[in-house]
Amino acid sequence: MIIYSPIDGDAFTSITECRPRTCFLMTQLGDPVPPEVDVIRSQLQNVLTNFDMQLIDATTQITGRDFLLKIWRMIASIPLAVGVVCKGMPATTVSNIFYEIGVAQAMGKETVIIKTPRTRVPSDLVRTEYIVFDNRLESSFSKYLESFFSQAVHYETVADQLEKNPLLAIDYLRRAYLISGNASLQVKARAEFSTAGIKERAKNSVESLLANF
Numbered sequence: 001m002i003i004y005s006p007i008d009g010d011a012f013t014s015i016t017e018c019r020p021r022t023c024f025l026m027t028q029l030g031d032p033v034p035p036e037v038d039v040i041r042s043q044l045q046n047v048l049t050n051f052d053m054q055l056i057d058a059t060t061q062i063t064g065r066d067f068l069l070k071i072w073r074m075i076a077s078i079p080l081a082v083g084v085v086c087k088g089m090p091a092t093t094v095s096n097i098f099y100e101i102g103v104a105q106a107m108g109k110e111t112v113i114i115k116t117p118r119t120r121v122p123s124d125l126v127r128t129e130y131i132v133f134d135n136r137l138e139s140s141f142s143k144y145l146e147s148f149f150s151q152a153v154h155y156e157t158v159a160d161q162l163e164k165n166p167l168l169a170i171d172y173l174r175r176a177y178l179i180s181g182n183a184s185l186q187v188k189a190r191a192e193f194s195t196a197g198i199k200e201r202a203k204n205s206v207e208s209l210l211a212n213f
Contacts, residue, residue: 020181025057079178090114152179166196
């Protein structure tokens, strides 16, 4: 997969960090944080811990550089992006959350929206299945994660069934690895790369960057 910088439109030609079994939370982070967000975050953390997953957000990493570029790189590094929206959030905050959801989906990440009752979502996402914040949130999110982990098996199967399409196979193996953290998928990707007749490419070529996860 080629990832283009949102700053200048140029392709990234450096290795993108991998954070397997990590969830990127997109919600209001600046004060005043709605009390519902604090409750939702706490419950998500409980469930993710049970599934041996890490929770991060935009404040997890301080780079001292462009904030938008940091968000893009963080999203590129993870398998799951969760957007949390509440009624009464500033319009600018909600816009940022759905922009980041779009970025995640364009990068092939698994995404899910958690919203409080009566919170409206953009028309482009009205058909999207979301999770409502109520007393069943932890149970609902746990069920979602069960289907999330099953995607790793699906992506590995797709990679195994592809013929004469090494780059796509490697990309599916990378997606499966990010979800599961299974190191054997890294071995499979390198084997796919070494037998594809492209191992002489430059170290920063699309093929080399894709296989080096």
